[in-house]
Amino acid sequence: MDSLTEVDDTRRLAAFRDEALAWIEANFPESLKTKLEEYFQNMPRYPDGPDWALWKQRVRDKGWGTPGWPKEFGGGGLSTPEARIVLQAFTDCGAFNPMTGMGTSMLGPTLLEHGNAEQKKQHLTRVSRGEVRWCQGYSEPGAGSDLAGLQTKAEDKGDHYLVNGQKIWTSGSRFADWCFCLVRTDPRSKHDGISFLLIDMKTPGVEVRPIRTISGESPFSEVFFTDVKVPKENLVGKLNKGWTIAKRLLQFERNATNTNRRQLAGDTRPLNEIARAYVGVDDQGRIADPDLRQRIVRHMMEFRSLRLMQQRMLDETKAGQGPSEFTSVAKNARARIQQEREELLIEIFGQQGLGWGAAGDQFKQTEIDTTRAFFSNKAMTIFSGTT
Amino acid sequence: MSLLTDEQVMLRDSARGWVKANAPVGAFRKMRDGGNPKGFDDATFKAIAGMGWTGVVIPEAHGGSEFGYRSIGVVLEELGRNVVAAPLIGSAVGAASALALGGTKAQKRDWLPKIADGTAIGALAVDEGPRHAPDRIALAATPKGGGYALSGGKTFVMEGMAADMFVVAARTGGKAGDGTGVTLFLMPAGARGLSRKRRELMDSRGYADLTFGDVEVGADAVIGKAGEGKALLDKVLDRTTAAVAAEQMGLAQQAFETTIDYMKTRVQFGQLIGSFQALQHRAAYLFTALQLARPTIDAALQAIDEDAPDVSELVSLAKATANDVVNYATREMIQLHGGIGMTDAHDAGFYIKRARVLEAAFGNSAYHRERYARLIGA
Numbered sequence: 001m002d003s004l005t006e007v008d009d010t011r012r013l014a015a016f017r018d019e020a021l022a023w024i025e026a027n028f029p030e031s032l033k034t035k036l037e038e039y040f041q042n043m044p045r046y047p048d049g050p051d052w053a054l055w056k057q058r059v060r061d062k063g064w065g066t067p068g069w070p071k072e073f074g075g076g077g078l079s080t081p082e083a084r085i086v087l088q089a090f091t092d093c094g095a096f097n098p099m100t101g102m103g104t105s106m107l108g109p110t111l112l113e114h115g116n117a118e119q120k121k122q123h124l125t126r127v128s129r130g131e132v133r134w135c136q137g138y139s140e141p142g143a144g145s146d147l148a149g150l151q152t153k154a155e156d157k158g159d160h161y162l163v164n165g166q167k168i169w170t171s172g173s174r175f176a177d178w179c180f181c182l183v184r185t186d187p188r189s190k191h192d193g194i195s196f197l198l199i200d201m202k203t204p205g206v207e208v209r210p211i212r213t214i215s216g217e218s219p220f221s222e223v224f225f226t227d228v229k230v231p232k233e234n235l236v237g238k239l240n241k242g243w244t245i246a247k248r249l250l251q252f253e254r255n256a257t258n259t260n261r262r263q264l265a266g267d268t269r270p271l272n273e274i275a276r277a278y279v280g281v282d283d284q285g286r287i288a289d290p291d292l293r294q295r296i297v298r299h300m301m302e303f304r305s306l307r308l309m310q311q312r313m314l315d316e317t318k319a320g321q322g323p324s325e326f327t328s329v330a331k332n333a334r335a336r337i338q339q340e341r342e343e344l345l346i347e348i349f350g351q352q353g354l355g356w357g358a359a360g361d362q363f364k365q366t367e368i369d370t371t372r373a374f375f376s377n378k379a380m381t382i383f384s385g386t387t
Numbered sequence: 388m389s390l391l392t393d394e395q396v397m398l399r400d401s402a403r404g405w406v407k408a409n410a411p412v413g414a415f416r417k418m419r420d421g422g423n424p425k426g427f428d429d430a431t432f433k434a435i436a437g438m439g440w441t442g443v444v445i446p447e448a449h450g451g452s453e454f455g456y457r458s459i460g461v462v463l464e465e466l467g468r469n470v471v472a473a474p475l476i477g478s479a480v481g482a483a484s485a486l487a488l489g490g491t492k493a494q495k496r497d498w499l500p501k502i503a504d505g506t507a508i509g510a511l512a513v514d515e516g517p518r519h520a521p522d523r524i525a526l527a528a529t530p531k532g533g534g535y536a537l538s539g540g541k542t543f544v545m546e547g548m549a550a551d552m553f554v555v556a557a558r559t560g561g562k563a564g565d566g567t568g569v570t571l572f573l574m575p576a577g578a579r580g581l582s583r584k585r586r587e588l589m590d591s592r593g594y595a596d597l598t599f600g601d602v603e604v605g606a607d608a609v610i611g612k613a614g615e616g617k618a619l620l621d622k623v624l625d626r627t628t629a630a631v632a633a634e635q636m637g638l639a640q641q642a643f644e645t646t647i648d649y650m651k652t653r654v655q656f657g658q659l660i661g662s663f664q665a666l667q668h669r670a671a672y673l674f675t676a677l678q679l680a681r682p683t684i685d686a687a688l689q690a691i692d693e694d695a696p697d698v699s700e701l702v703s704l705a706k707a708t709a710n711d712v713v714n715y716a717t718r719e720m721i722q723l724h725g726g727i728g729m730t731d732a733h734d735a736g737f738y739i740k741r742a743r744v745l746e747a748a749f750g751n752s753a754y755h756r757e758r759y760a761r762l763i764g765a
């Protein structure tokens with residue numbers, strides 16, 4: 001790329017960014033701004049009502065829930081840098097993308113690469129339109145870090161596969177319509193005996209048992225499969241060749257973790273601002289606790305480094321390189337830095353950061369949300385690859 | 388003396404035996420699930436009192452065993468191992484120390500025997516905001532009819548829901564920040580104009596906010612000398628803080644041991660995860676941190692028993708160290724258990740929740756580092 005086209009490109013993207021911001025400003029319903037906290041929480045506090053439906057519909061019609069997907073599958077047909085700009089613009093406007101979840105962030109991109117025409121047609125449009133929710137059936141009680149040790153088996157029964165086994169930690173499965181699942185189709189080979197199967201959660205024999213976490217929520221469940229009949233056409237890619245597809249999906253997952261909405265739960269102001277409010281300032285306007293001040297600043301510097309690294313990744317993507325091992329590095333760094341932020345936050349809040357139960361006159365909603373996020377984000381160093 | 392005496396070894400063994408046999412973490416879980424606002428189970432506390440652990444720092448003359456602080460530390464560490472819920476720190480250490488060190492004859496006579504046998508529960512009411520700040524006491528006690536009238540509030544009072552009496556730090560002169568003018572009062576929980584409201588914290592124990600609306604007490608309610616209570620308060624806080632550190636040590640130690648046990652049973656990639664060098668290193672680092680923390684806590688408790696001149700310094704060292712090690716150990720506990728450590732069905736959550744509450748109680752690490760710096764002249 002010569003420097004002239006690059007300048008041209010930058011100008012064009014800047015113009016596009018203005019356009020995106022303007023569209024979101026004009027279309028994001030005012031009432032949902034106050035619902036942001038709810039949206040960032042888990043499903044039970046999902047916003048509802050006419051404005052939510054309206055926002056979903058507008059984004060759907062624009063194709064901006066999945067801005068980078070082809071238009072024929074309900075996407076926005078935008079280039080990768082443009083798509084990034086749209087997603088960032090949601091946040092910059094204090095809005096959010098109503099089409100989130102594993103369908104848009106993980107399964108969709110994987111199907112675009114590995115699905116056959118029929119599968120793309122059947123599944124992608126419904127995902128981009130926000131009509132169907134997906135969950136990820138990878139982990140099993142005996143197969144966590146050692147994912148390829150999975151045992152849930154799918155037997156070839158002529159016109160269908162018969163699935164038996166158990167998945168665990170399956171996020172969102174209580175509400176999911178479909179599950180993309182790793183199954184064992186050949187017990188003789190560890191990695192070359194795994195297949196990638198799409199399972200309708202309403203099929204007889206699928207049972208979901210919620211698991212409660214230390215944050216008090218139930219974001220995931222155990223999923224049991226007992227003689228579940230899955231049509232043959234739900235196999236993605238070749239039989240026994242699911243591991244490559246599984247790994248590709250994990251790259252998309254790590255990438256998505258870097259922009260996880262839950263990381264924005266609780267008090268989202270910059271830490272120094274929060275600390276000034278909670279801890280107070282000395283006569284020169286510095287955070288009154290000098291020890292805490294140093295640690296806050298160290299964290300903010302780390303966060304800045306992370307942003308710079310992410311910018312570099314973005315530039316790489318722009319230059320045509322997809323998610324790489326870099327996404328793992330970013331995911332690990334992001335997870336650690338996020339957890340550090342939450343440890344600092346509850347310290348800044350003092351005992352106000354230790355509350356449990358419902359918010360009210362003793363604990364603010366932002367405090368309770370932060371405390372819950374403190375716990376649920378302890379999982380950031382566990383899911384999509386432990387660190 | 389850094390090692391335990393024979394008597395203390397016996398105490399530790401009996402505490403360990405009792406905790407193992409009678410107070411599994413499941414008992415705490417049951418209490419938590421029951422939503423008991425007092426934050427502990429009466430039967431458990433009765434058993435603990437029956438063994439005399441409520442009277443360990445109380446003089447023999449007032450119904451205690453006078454074993455001392457190192458000894459109560461030994462007990463608290465064992466209880467901490469299984470997150471056993473009982474009002475020992477607030478009552479048998481905090482309130483008991485205030486009365487034993489500064490109480491009048493009548494105050495001691497009226498309350499210490501009952502605290503010692505567990506029939507009464509006391510609590511310390513010091514802080515007035517979400518961070519430990521004993522220098523910022525503002526609750527006003529104004530002279531009235533030969534006694535005082537108290538108006539103001541206290542927050543996050545440990546065992547505040549179960550307490551029969553409070554040791555209240557109030558201001559009879561000067562203003563928040565002044566060294567003089569602080570007075571400690573003994574106040575029955577039923578005093579007119581005193582109300583409490585539960586503060587539900589993540590560790591499911593019993594905390595309360597207190598509101599004083601012109602609560603009248605006689606001059607005989609003063610513990611120690613009116614207007615000169617700061618030195619007594621500091622002594623009481625040192626003792627209470629050291630006791631917290633001892634419980635933290637128990638939490639951290641057990642978090643470590645439970646994790647090691649898991650590493651010896653969980654198989655991934657066809658091997659025990661404990662055989663992976665990356666995890667062995669993590670365990671070794673944590674073990675080292677525990678070994679560095681334990682002697683600081685022992686030294687602080689020992690110094691209290693010996694009435695050494697550097698008690699405050701050692702207590703700040705112990706609390707800052709215990710805070711950091713229990714924070715670290717409970718993070719590692721979750722991380723090394725993987726998904727199972729994130730579940731409420733596993734015990735790891737209880738450890739990290741109790742840990743974070745105790746870290747904030749009576750001074751977080753920054754507070755104690757700052758205090759230590761001041762004390763050593765840094």
Ligand SMILES: Cc1cc2nc3c(=O)[nH]c(=O)nc-3n(C[C@H](O)[C@H](O)[C@H](O)COP(=O)(O)OP(=O)(O)OC[C@H]3O[C@@H](n4cnc5c(N)ncnc54)[C@H](O)[C@@H]3O)c2cc1C
Pocket residue numbers: 135136137138139140141143144145146168169170171172219220379382383384385386387653655656660663665666722723724725726727729
């Ligand atoms: C909140 C949350 C949501 C999740 N959502 C999903 C989901 O939607 N779908 C899904 O399929 N799964 C999901 N998972 C599961 C997640 O992917 C697993 O928890 C993860 O793979 C770790 O597996 P494990 O929990 O069995 O831990 P283990 O694999 O048993 O690991 C235990 C510990 O050992 C360490 N360890 C293991 N092997 C090694 C090694 N070789 N070297 C060094 N250390 C090692 C790990 O780092 C960890 O600290 C979720 C998990 C969480 C916590």
